[in-house]
Amino acid sequence: MAAGDGRVAGCRVVVTGAAGRLGRAMCAEFGRDASVVALTRTDLDITDGRAVGARLAAERPDIIVNCAGDNDVDLAEGRPVRALEVNAFAVKALARAADEAGAALVHFSSDFVFDGEASRPYTEADEPNPRSVYAASKLLGEWFALEARRSFVLRVESLFGPAGAGRVGSLDRIVEGIRAGAPVPVFVDRTVSPAYVADVAWATRRLIEGAAPGGLYHCVNAGAATWREIALEIARLLGREPRLTPITMDQAALRASRPRYSALDISKLGAAGVVMPGWQTALARYLGSDPEKRGQAETLEA
Numbered sequence: 001m002a003a004g005d006g007r008v009a010g011c012r013v014v015v016t017g018a019a020g021r022l023g024r025a026m027c028a029e030f031g032r033d034a035s036v037v038a039l040t041r042t043d044l045d046i047t048d049g050r051a052v053g054a055r056l057a058a059e060r061p062d063i064i065v066n067c068a069g070d071n072d073v074d075l076a077e078g079r080p081v082r083a084l085e086v087n088a089f090a091v092k093a094l095a096r097a098a099d100e101a102g103a104a105l106v107h108f109s110s111d112f113v114f115d116g117e118a119s120r121p122y123t124e125a126d127e128p129n130p131r132s133v134y135a136a137s138k139l140l141g142e143w144f145a146l147e148a149r150r151s152f153v154l155r156v157e158s159l160f161g162p163a164g165a166g167r168v169g170s171l172d173r174i175v176e177g178i179r180a181g182a183p184v185p186v187f188v189d190r191t192v193s194p195a196y197v198a199d200v201a202w203a204t205r206r207l208i209e210g211a212a213p214g215g216l217y218h219c220v221n222a223g224a225a226t227w228r229e230i231a232l233e234i235a236r237l238l239g240r241e242p243r244l245t246p247i248t249m250d251q252a253a254l255r256a257s258r259p260r261y262s263a264l265d266i267s268k269l270g271a272a273g274v275v276m277p278g279w280q281t282a283l284a285r286y287l288g289s290d291p292e293k294r295g296q297a298e299t300l301e302a
């Protein structure tokens with residue numbers, strides 16, 4: 001089957017970083033009717049260029065979905081080489097392997113490529129201005145992924161959904177705190193467009209199925225909010241009275257700089273026929289889903 005002909009059903013899909021939050025969602029979504037090869041870091045370390053070439057040549061994929069990433073933004077400041085290896089140079093190897101296999105490459109980048117000084121949602125045409133090691137490594141990864149003959153680079157942010165073992169995301173920390181009746185610190189000055197992994201996986205599939213042109217797309221749930229506003233919506237959905245401690249990013253004194261304003265414009269994705277639901281309905285679906293079923297493919301609301 002030729003890569004990029006718009007079909008997913010029956011394709012052979014390799015997912016790297018398959019044990020992570022997004023990787024698990026991708027495996028569930030594509031696993032509905034494609035043949036998924038789920039590769040965790042133990043199965044394939046994407047920084048091992050030789051292993052990447054050999055494994056992908058052997059798997060003969062139609063589509064490669066790279067969900068692996070070195071995502072500890074603060075730690076990356078102290079170990080830039082690892083961030084560059086995983087988030088950038090490994091992507092170059094994946095792009096080369098995708099071309100050799102005749103496969104389409106899907107790769108995920110981040111809102112952090114922007115400096116956060118904007119006052120309206122960022123579009124794909126806006127100039128990146130990374131302000132941390134992690135952010136620079138993600139921008140390089142975008143460029144390398146786009147070198148592949150057919151590639152999609154999807155910028156996501158503030159992902160939420162069932163995490164892999166031992167990992168808790170920002171949103172789940174808020175959910176746990178509110179459920180426990182504990183004080184929950186929340187940023188009042190960081191605005192994000194959260195993205196539900198089940199919706200990102202659905203959108204990824206739709207983008208490929210719709211035979212959209214390759215390139216760079218913003219892929220988040222519609223809308224934007226501060227973390228305080230997100231916490232208030234979580235509390236409302238859980239029916240709890242939250243104990244929120246408003247903090248600013250300056251007060252938190254984080255090692256790596258974060259963009260204050262990270263709302264992403266998703267009209268390019270919409271023009272390709274992929275209309276993302278709002279973050280509030282995505283959150284309601286996530287929090288309302290049976291924990292046993294979280295991570296399995298979900299049908300989007302109309």
Ligand SMILES: NC(=O)c1ccc[n+]([C@@H]2O[C@H](COP(=O)([O-])OP(=O)(O)OC[C@H]3O[C@@H](n4cnc5c(N)ncnc54)[C@H](OP(=O)(O)O)[C@@H]3O)[C@@H](O)[C@H]2O)c1
Pocket residue numbers: 016017018019020021022023040041042044045046047066067068069070071086108109110111156157158159160164167
């Ligand atoms: N989470 C967010 O809010 C967010 C925001 C913007 C962009 N993104 C991007 O979205 C993508 C997925 O993120 P996520 O939240 O799903 O991350 P995650 O839950 O941390 O999963 C990342 C996975 O990558 C694996 N990995 C790390 N280094 C690897 C290597 N050298 N070879 C193979 N696998 C490796 C990790 O394995 P180990 O567990 O063994 O380390 C982990 O399973 C990444 O590209 C990330 O940069 C995420």
